[in-house]
Amino acid sequence: MKTKDLICVSCPIGCAVTVTLNDNGEVVSVTGNTCKRGDSYARQECTHPERMLTSTVKVSGGRLPVVPVKSAKPVPKELLLSCMKEINKVQVQAPVHIGDVVLSNILNTGVDIVATNNA
Amino acid sequence: MLQYDLVVVGGGPAGMAAALQAHEDGVEKILVLERADTLGGILEQCIHTGFGLHYFGEELSGPEYAARFSDALYKTNIDVKVDTMVLDISAENVVTAVNNFDGILTVQAKAVVLAMGCRERPRGALSIAGSRPSGIMTAGTAQKYVNIDGYMPGKTVVILGSGDIGLIMARRMTLEGAKVKAVCELMPYSGGLTRNIVQCLEDFGIPLRLSCTVIQTHGKERLEGVTVANVDEHSQPIPGTEEYIPCDTLMLSVGLIPENELSKSAGVTLDPVTNGPVVDEYRETSKKGVFACGNVLQVHDLVDYVTEESKLAGAGAAKFIRNEKPAGGLVSTAGANGVRYVVPQRINRQTDRDVKLYFRVGKVMESVMLSVSCGDETLISRKKRKMAPGEMEYVTLKASDLAKLPEGAKLVVSTREA
Numbered sequence: 001m002k003t004k005d006l007i008c009v010s011c012p013i014g015c016a017v018t019v020t021l022n023d024n025g026e027v028v029s030v031t032g033n034t035c036k037r038g039d040s041y042a043r044q045e046c047t048h049p050e051r052m053l054t055s056t057v058k059v060s061g062g063r064l065p066v067v068p069v070k071s072a073k074p075v076p077k078e079l080l081l082s083c084m085k086e087i088n089k090v091q092v093q094a095p096v097h098i099g100d101v102v103l104s105n106i107l108n109t110g111v112d113i114v115a116t117n118n119a
Numbered sequence: 120m121l122q123y124d125l126v127v128v129g130g131g132p133a134g135m136a137a138a139l140q141a142h143e144d145g146v147e148k149i150l151v152l153e154r155a156d157t158l159g160g161i162l163e164q165c166i167h168t169g170f171g172l173h174y175f176g177e178e179l180s181g182p183e184y185a186a187r188f189s190d191a192l193y194k195t196n197i198d199v200k201v202d203t204m205v206l207d208i209s210a211e212n213v214v215t216a217v218n219n220f221d222g223i224l225t226v227q228a229k230a231v232v233l234a235m236g237c238r239e240r241p242r243g244a245l246s247i248a249g250s251r252p253s254g255i256m257t258a259g260t261a262q263k264y265v266n267i268d269g270y271m272p273g274k275t276v277v278i279l280g281s282g283d284i285g286l287i288m289a290r291r292m293t294l295e296g297a298k299v300k301a302v303c304e305l306m307p308y309s310g311g312l313t314r315n316i317v318q319c320l321e322d323f324g325i326p327l328r329l330s331c332t333v334i335q336t337h338g339k340e341r342l343e344g345v346t347v348a349n350v351d352e353h354s355q356p357i358p359g360t361e362e363y364i365p366c367d368t369l370m371l372s373v374g375l376i377p378e379n380e381l382s383k384s385a386g387v388t389l390d391p392v393t394n395g396p397v398v399d400e401y402r403e404t405s406k407k408g409v410f411a412c413g414n415v416l417q418v419h420d421l422v423d424y425v426t427e428e429s430k431l432a433g434a435g436a437a438k439f440i441r442n443e444k445p446a447g448g449l450v451s452t453a454g455a456n457g458v459r460y461v462v463p464q465r466i467n468r469q470t471d472r473d474v475k476l477y478f479r480v481g482k483v484m485e486s487v488m489l490s491v492s493c494g495d496e497t498l499i500s501r502k503k504r505k506m507a508p509g510e511m512e513y514v515t516l517k518a519s520d521l522a523k524l525p526e527g528a529k530l531v532v533s534t535r536e537a
Contacts, residue, residue, distance in 0.1 A: 007317050015315025051318065052168045054180055055294060056266055066269035068166035070180055077322065084294050098186055116166060117182035 001028070010037040017042045050074035053108055054116070055087050057102055062094030062119035069102055072112045079107055087113060094119055123198075124440050126214045126228040128205045128381060129163045131160020132422050133413020133429040134234035135188035140433025141232075142195050146440055150226060152167050152216050154204050158192065159185035160236055161259070162422065164266045167287055169314070169441050173423035184422060189434045208385035212408055230408040232435040233382055233396065234429065237414040239284070240374040249336030252343075254393045257469045258284040258372040262291070271295055271369025277345050279333045281309040281316070283420065283509075285372025290319035299323070300364050303331040303347050305354055308483050311373075312420060332356065333369065342367055375418045385409060392460040393417045400466045400474045401435025401444065402428065410436050417462050417477065420511055424477075445470045448526030450493075455533040459508075466530075469523055475513045480506045487534045491516065493524055502537055 001022055008015040017032040019042045030042045044050065052074050056066035075083055083106050090103050096119045103113040121335040124146050127134045130153030138151050157163065162170070165181030172178055192199065203218040209349070214226045239257040254273055256264075262284065264272045276292050278285045281304040289299045302320060307330050309316055320327050329346070334356050335346040344365040377395040380388075387396045388405035395403040395416040402412050412432035413425045438444040445467040452461040461478045476491065484506045491499040491514055499514050506512055514532065524530075 007313050009314035009317050015319075051322065052178065053294075054167050056166065056269060058269065064267060064269075066266070068180060068182055068266060070166075070168055080294065080322075084296075088295075098183060116180040117163070117186070 004046055006042055008033055008038040008041050010035075010041045010044050019043070019046050021046060035091050049077040051080060053080055053083055053087075053113075055084060057090040057092055057113075059086060059092050059096055059119045062096065064119055067092065067096050067102075067119035068116045069087055070116050071106070072101075072114050073110075075106070075109050075111050079109065082107060083109075083113075120213070121150070121224065121226040122148070123150045123226055124228050124229045125150070125232065125436050126212075126230075127151045127232040128208070128214070129153065129160065129234035129236060129413075129415070130155075130158040130189075130199065130201065131236050131413065132185065132188065133183070133236065133415070133432075134160075134423050135192055136195050136233065136426045136429035137232045137234055137410070137412055137433035137436070139188065139192055139195070140430040141327055141437045142197055142433075144434055146437045150228075151192070151197060151199045152203045152205050152214070152336055153199065153201045154443055156202050158189040158199065158201065162347075164263050165287075166266045167291075170422050173421065176428050177317065179423075188426075205381060208381055209470075210386060210411070216412060220329065228408075229440050230410065231385075231386075231413050232429075232432050232436055232444040233379075233385075233404070233409065233411040234413050234432075235378045235381060235415045237375040237377045237418055239371070240376055242371055245279075245371070245373060247333055247336060250339060250343050252336070252338040254338070254342030255336060255369045256366050256371070257372045258282070258288045261288055261368070261370050265291055265295065271297065273297060273366075275300060275366040276368045276370060277347070277364055277366045278370045278372060280304065280372035280374070281311050281327060282374065283311045283315050284371060286311045286315040286319040288370055288372070289325050290323060293323045293325065298365065299325045300366055301326050301328050301331075301347070303328045303333060305332045305350060306330070308507065308509075312509060313409075330347035334361065334521065336369060337363075342369055345369055375414065376416065377415045379415060382411065382415070387411070390464060393462060395462075397464045398462065399435075399449070400463050400470050400472075401438065402432035402463065403435055403439065403444070408436075408439055410439075417460075417511075420509065424511065428477075430461070450521070450524050450526070450528040450530055452476060452530045452532065454478055457484060457487075457534045458532045461530075461532050466516075466521060468489050468524055470518055470521060472519065473518050474516045476516060476530075477511055477513045479508055479511055481508060483507045484534060486537045489514065489532070489534055489537045491530055491532050493528050493530050498530070503534075506534075
């Protein structure tokens with residue numbers, strides 16, 4: 001048995017959560033959270049941490065040189081920097097609209113990279 | 120001279136929400152004046168997600184959050200002038216503005232909403248020794264360079280101040296390949312939201328150095344490095360703790376200042392703690408018919424709260440224009456025992472809605488009783504596990520309880536040990 005102290009980032013409250021794991025690394029209990037999202041965040045964070053990724057990609061012919069993008073869903077935390085390398089290769093042509101997919105299924109994660117502004 | 124019912128100064132999240140609410144409440148002629156070339160304000164460069172969790176129940180990026188409002192606004196008959204700088208608001212609510220199309224324009228308004236936002240405290244406001252090489256900028260300026268203009272302002276970065284913009288930029292620069300060597304914070308705690316410390320610093324192994332500041336910059340044409348030092352409990356550098364950190368960029372995230380030059384010239388009374396106008400529960404300032412909301416009123420952590428506050432200002436302006444604003448004597452509010460300020464600073468006793476009192480504490484507090492009292496009577500008492508200066512708090516007062524208070528009563532929000 002071992003315990004892991006985390007700060008929940010599901011919302012701005014930032015609860016101090018303690019997760020107890022057994023010897024196989026499985027979650028036994030979660031304490032300190034004040035809502036359900038804290039429980040699922042803590043379990044996820046100890047087994048398979050994910051993050052939303054936001055960046056920009058080059059756009060030609062638009063009102064601005066770059067358009068902001070985000071991952072449509074969170075991507076595995078350990079892939080953030082590898083995903084950035086892929087995103088930085090992308091160049092799109094204006095017009096671009098909010099929600100347009102600029103890169104689909106990044107690094108075979110099943111997650112699309114979508115525009116978050118019009119350009 | 121143009122005639123409008125309502126002129127909104129600023130087309131960021133505050134101005135857009137106020138204009139939309141006033142429109143919804145039946146105000147017919149509304150004009151939004153925006154200095155930048157698009158609506159959206161600072162949200163346009165805040166490309167990270169986390170906006171809208173409270174208001175929409177979704178995690179949006181800044182531009183997406185702004186677009187929800189600008190799309191709605193452009194579907195109405197609200198007039199918008201972008202690239203337009205407001206120069207003055209007169210005692211009679213005549214708004215003078217300038218742009219390339221109209222030249223100087225003057226607008227007679229029945230009501231005005233101030234929604235100019237805030238700006239960053241610059242280097243000049245700090246006492247850092249050293250010359251003025253390039254590579255020293257506020258975190259927000261760097262954010263604009265990277266996210267709007269599409270270029271990197273540096274390769275090795277030190278960030279002074281752990282406000283949210285600094286934390287967000289630490290992550291952004293790291294993702295784009297820069298090396299962020301440290302985030303230095305003068306105070307013994309961070310001024311940023313906890314989740315930003317976790318997701319922007321801890322995720323990338325960026326050290327957060329508390330009770331630490333930059334005492335000197337080095338370099339003539341371009342920044343070459345900074346000297347940092349630990350500080351004592353009086354925020355004074357401790358001799359012998361100096362350390363030189365080579366870097367080509369120093370970003371400052373050392374506080375935000377509500378942008379109230381126009382408010383002052385309009386004759387609006389400011390609160391010396393918030394640096395924003397003194398307002399009532401509908402965010403009407405000391406000047407009749409002039410309302411204020413968003414970061415020009417008080418610096419917020421979350422845009423969701425800006426939206427909520429601005430809808431109040433919009434609703435208040437609509438009531439003012441229809442001559443239906445609650446009156447019936449004011450009560451005042453104040454903070455005590457660690458509560459630095461309370462917004463709104465005054466409340467109409469006969470108000471027609473429950474009133475949220477927003478406040479911040481001056482230092483990190485754990486396990487305290489928070490109370491709202493009037494004289495010897497305690498109206499609200501609540502146990503708080505943790506409060507921090509970086510996170511705005513609120514308590515809600517019922518309209519029915521407010522109506523029972525005597526005119527001129529003083530409501531005090533305070534803390535004591537639990």
